[in-house]
Amino acid sequence: MSGIHTIKFRLNGRAVAKHVEPRTSAADMIRHVSGLTGTHVGCEHGVCGACSIVLDGAVVRGCLVFAVQLDGADVETIEGASDSGRIAALQAAFVDRNALQCGFCTPGMLLIAAELLSREPSPSREQIREALSGNICRCTGYEAIVDAVAAAAKVKP
Amino acid sequence: MKPRPFAYRRATSVEEACSLLDGPVDARVIAGGQSLVPMMNLRLVSPGLLVDIGGLAELQRVTLAGDALHIGALVRHRQVETDLLVARHVPLLASAVRHVAHQAVRNRGTLGGSLCHADPAAEFPACMLVLEATLHIASSGSERTVAAGDFFRGMFATALEPGEMLTGVSIPLTAARDRAALHEMSRRHGDLALAGIVGRRGQGVQRWAAFGIEDRAVRLFHLETVLADRPQAGEAEMLAALAIDLPSTAGAGTAGRAKLVIAAELARRCREDIDRAGVTA
């Protein structure tokens, strides 16, 4: 019953097929099978946001989606977002403002911040805080991350 | 942690989902997975079969049906946030959803999932109580409806029987358009509420509910009576009514007493918003 499923989906723009057990999370499959280790795994119960991926255009928790559910989906990881250049302004602002230390939370922070800016190009600091509220950072104290997102919002065309 | 092994089936119709749920193994619906998967990862629950209803397009719609707004069980929190029909007809839900979890969780979590999960601290069950919603339930070969007031039975407990699933909710438009407000106290934005109150006032109607206080979302019948008689009842009177409506909290010593005081203050804020224009959260 809990046998292996074959799934086909798009990963960072490329069609891929994988064999997965139902209990494997999307985040674990992306890391261990696809070798894309920018998707981090922290709490494994939805609290920290380190495992963020973009599923059919929306940022979701990679630890709360099973890989088997990705059949037919379009998935983008931090590697894809970075390579495409779509988060370049945010990345530059994070570097400028020292908005990362260990970097564990950074992929999730970048993806959720990019989603915020796509919905709300000129967010208030309050809106930025609210958007980041589901992502935990144990290093920076958040202030620099909020600054970086605000700076990137200004840079955007 | 990782969940225990389980089997997985993706349902292609409500009928198929119900017949899978009816089988011999301990089967569970997975909708958005935002409450179920954490519980599976923590091994608080270990179903033998997950029936994924995520692909059922017919449950993802918001439609006007006569004098009610019908919201499909699979309508995601994000959709509640942005849907024009919800904004126009049930503004309370459109503003309440901003308290539900965080952006990434709202992108995936569903209204039906929130109601079936029945977390005592969740916002939507309490909203359904004050909006006097009707829940639509399907099982193999049959359908039934349950009033929101009869659906929530305790912590993580609902009126759903084995083999049944929720397909959607209907919210009467007259109730939906009344002035309403929701206030809650939580540690961080998007966290589950430590205490919350939602209220609605229409022509001669007061409907109030509390969440995050007792073991489930509860209607505040005594508070309703007090406010119907004296809309501007003072804090002491509201506290006395809340103590009757929330008996296990009232009996829980100093901590319970503190919660009642918080609840009274949240109710006062809701009333202030309703007096002003309604629909704030």
Ligand SMILES: Cc1cc2nc3c(=O)[nH]c(=O)nc-3n(C[C@H](O)[C@H](O)[C@H](O)COP(=O)(O)OP(=O)(O)OC[C@H]3O[C@@H](n4cnc5c(N)ncnc54)[C@H](O)[C@@H]3O)c2cc1C
């Ligand atoms: C970090 C975090 C913070 C959160 N904060 C909040 C918050 O502040 N407020 C809040 O209300 N919620 C909060 N949640 C929970 C979130 O709103 C969930 O999305 C919601 O409770 C469940 O919806 P789901 O679609 O994800 O359901 P699932 O997780 O898929 O399912 C939940 C339960 O309901 C059952 N179920 C689901 N759909 C159906 C159906 N149609 N018929 C029968 N049974 C069904 C499942 O079998 C399961 O038992 C939070 C979650 C996380 C991870």
Ligand code: FES
């Ligand atoms: S690992 Fe997914 S939210 Fe923490």
Ligand code: FES
């Ligand atoms: S930089 Fe270390 S967790 Fe955020």
